[in-house]
Amino acid sequence: MSPTDLNIELQRARQLMRVKNYGEALPLYASLTQQFPYGALLFEFGSAAVGSGDFELGHRIWQTLLNREPDNASLLWPLAEEYGKLSMFSKANAIYAKATALEPQNLEMQLRMVSYFARTGATEEGRAAVEKCLEIDSKNPWARFLTVHLDRLDKKYDGVEAELRKLLAEAPPIPQLLSGCHLELAFVLDNEERYDEAMQHLVESKKIAALQMPAAAEQKATDEVRLQGLHATKALPRNILTLWAKSFPPPVRAPMPPLAFLCGHIRSGTTLLERIFDAHPLIAAFDELLAFQTIVPLVDIGALELPAQTLNFFRTRYLKNLTVEAGVPDGKTLFDKNPAATAALPALLRTFPEMRVLIALRDPRDIMISSFFMKPLHYIHLSLESMARHYSASMDAWLAVRQWEGLNWMQTRYEDVVTNLEHEGRRATQFLGLEWHENQARFYENNRGKSVKNYSEVTKPIYTKAMGRWRAYEKYLAPVLPVLEPYCKEFGYD
Secondary structure, eight states, X not given: OOXXXXXXXXXXXXXXXXXXXXXXXXXXXXXXXXXXXXXXXXXXXXXXXXHTTOHHHHHHHHHXXXXXXXXXXXHHHHHHHHHHHTTOHHHHHHHHHHHHHHOTTOHHHXXXXXXXXXXXXXXXXXXXXXXXXXXXXXXXXXXXXXXXXXXXXXXXXXXXXXXXHHXXXXXOOOHXXXXXXXXXXXXXXXXXTOHHHHHHHHHHHHHHHHTTSOOHHHHHHHHHHHHXXXXXXXXXXXXXXXXXXXXXXXXXXXXXXXXXXXXXXXTSSHHHHHHHHHTSTTEEEEESOSGGXXXXXXXXXXXXXXXXXXXXXXXXXXXXXXXXXTOOXXXXXXXXXXXXXXXXXXXXXXXXXXXXXXXXXXXXXHHXXXXXXXXXXXXXXXXXXXXXXXXXXXXXXXXXXXXXXXXXXXXXXXXXXXXXXXXXXXXXXHHTTOOOOHXXXXXXXXXXXXXXXXXXXXXXXOOOTXXXXXXXXXXXXXXXXXXXXXXXHHTTOO
């Protein structure tokens, strides 16, 4: 293949990647890398494999890249980010460390590593990295911002408000930076019980972030897809599990370790529960890996019959993707924590009829406030109204599935966990078919040094401060309280 032909085929492969047609891009990259095994091509080949749903293949390709170009920092840092997106944190950490060691004066790389450490709760490592950033450029606004961000995460509030206000006055007009400063100020002001000021900065943060979000038409299309999925779920009969089982009985199913999904809604205490279960020696807990998303779009929940071979392919793919980093744990129950999987429960139950479903509940009003304090990465976080609509769709999906005959399910409330950890934790552990283990009461000790998908105080004993937090913001919640009221009644919240 001539350089011209190579460029034509590469551009075609990249265009397929841009439109997320990974299935067609993958064989193109396979052919190209056989003839031209360059680092950048291998990186893209691995991304195509991951995008197509084959994490195991992507991991093998990227490992080949690491073996061939172990000292290419320009390839290492984007590779570390890709592993981070897959929640393969130990791999991402190792690659970040190697990349920054190769180019210790690369400020952009150092800043990315600080942001990654902060996002996954590794604040000690983040502080060491941010110090290097400040050594390179003591006035860099991002380094200054990340310094106060780490202080706030560690509840070291002295001087944080003053530095954030100074940053807002001095920093260049970078939307992400300005939005982040307003968000951090909201946290500080909330801690000082200056709730009206906190809400003002939250709203300002959302306004700035909204300018970088998709257009209204794209948001509408996303909402329509979500509602179509909800309607399809509600249309299924209560005996759907029995109907599905006729074409996919236990004897024909590919073997799986015991499997449980922890679902619910974001900010409902799922990370806390996942860490409590991860402390059990017979449980392998996974923190929001994307494995389920590689099979859900392929499952037709409207078909009463699907070939056993097809469903077993989905089961095998999911298991390989879930355990690609550490392998399948011997004799352990797999515990997949994924709030995003709530709406996907029909497809998951179609594939894993034997799985257990644990639903995390929390006062919907507290969920709204906690979610509004999240970094606005998605348009649903831009307003309380959009978050209430999302909550409603998610919980309606669960309430529909909960009616299915033969479903193995349990609900657990965040408030019960934080007020009586051992009682509620024992109940949930027994639901998984296991006995409570003493390590679970000290889960925070087990979690030191472990990264999580989204920062959460899981390295400290439980506290109850987050209960009833919504009352300080009740007047701002007023427009969405009618939407939330049915769920408050359903789940026992006054």
